[in-house]
Amino acid sequence: xxxxxxxxxxxxxxxxxxxxxxxxxxxxxxxxxxxxxxxxxxxxxxxxxxxxxxxxxxxxxxxxxxxxxxxxxxxxxxxxxxxxxxxxxxxxxxxxxxxxxxxxxxxxxxxxxxxxxxxxxxxxxxxxxxxxxxxxxxxxxxxxxxxxxxxxxxxxxxxxxxxxxxxxxxxxxxxxxxxxxxxxxxxxxxxxxxxxxxxxxxxxxxxxxxxxxxxxxxxxxxxxxxxxxxxxxxxxxxxxxxxxxxxxxxxxxxxxxxxxxxxxxxxxxxxxxxxxxxxxxxxxxxxxxx
Numbered sequence: 001x002x003x004x005x006x007x008x009x010x011x012x013x014x015x016x017x018x019x020x021x022x023x024x025x026x027x028x029x030x031x032x033x034x035x036x037x038x039x040x041x042x043x044x045x046x047x048x049x050x051x052x053x054x055x056x057x058x059x060x061x062x063x064x065x066x067x068x069x070x071x072x073x074x075x076x077x078x079x080x081x082x083x084x085x086x087x088x089x090x091x092x093x094x095x096x097x098x099x100x101x102x103x104x105x106x107x108x109x110x111x112x113x114x115x116x117x118x119x120x121x122x123x124x125x126x127x128x129x130x131x132x133x134x135x136x137x138x139x140x141x142x143x144x145x146x147x148x149x150x151x152x153x154x155x156x157x158x159x160x161x162x163x164x165x166x167x168x169x170x171x172x173x174x175x176x177x178x179x180x181x182x183x184x185x186x187x188x189x190x191x192x193x194x195x196x197x198x199x200x201x202x203x204x205x206x207x208x209x210x211x212x213x214x215x216x217x218x219x220x221x222x223x224x225x226x227x228x229x230x231x232x233x234x235x236x237x238x239x240x241x242x243x244x245x246x247x248x249x250x251x252x253x254x255x256x257x258x259x260x261x262x263x264x265x266x267x268x269x270x271x272x273x274x275x276x277x278x279x280x281x282x283x284x285x286x287x288x289x290x
Contacts, residue, residue, distance in 0.1 A: 020076055020077050028264055034054070034059040051264070052256075079205075080205075084201075084206075087205070091199050093134070101184065101191065120184060134165065206270075235266055236266050
């Protein structure tokens, strides 16, 4: 009797996906813990104006590490549909840029003096390395695409991912080398929107797929979207719109801090909910095929 190879066991694949999903809310906990420790060191009344500004505090290492790790997780997870997969890859590609290109507003609330490092030099080094890695990954993906079996859907999804990645690298490289000043000023914000926008899209797709599986064919859109994932997506959009609108009305200094905090918390909630739902399966597509 042949003993099955543990390395190729379907159970191991399921566990890998489970741990990738679990990693993201866990990483968010670490980020918030680092910020809380820094907040405790500066005093209760002293908060940076954004989570991104904690890059300029002793929490910098955790801030950068968490975003890079989340980016790897997002790219590694295969979406249940082609569109979800492209959105996950897009969010994952932009996460390290959010980490490596800090907000140009360092704030004044930190427990130690601002490090006397050349931020522009750090961005030049880190983003340059990221572009090299992205180019290598793109070449590898193109080789995989050529070797992929004649599976139209799989090739289409991989091809779309390659195109999105190639376009991102090309635009990023042009901005980085040809317009370094504006890149340093705006890349953090552009990358943050390019990361969280696709994540909202992923949550909406999950709301639809979860609803369709729950209520069955022929159900109305209202019935399909009446579920926990829709609540998360609505809260994400509402938090951004309402808090930003309120800040315009009253000049709320810490609006960005709270917007980022709520969005990151809901990001962690989404992955926690999906982890529980798909605990024993790779994806909804895999569960449906069974």
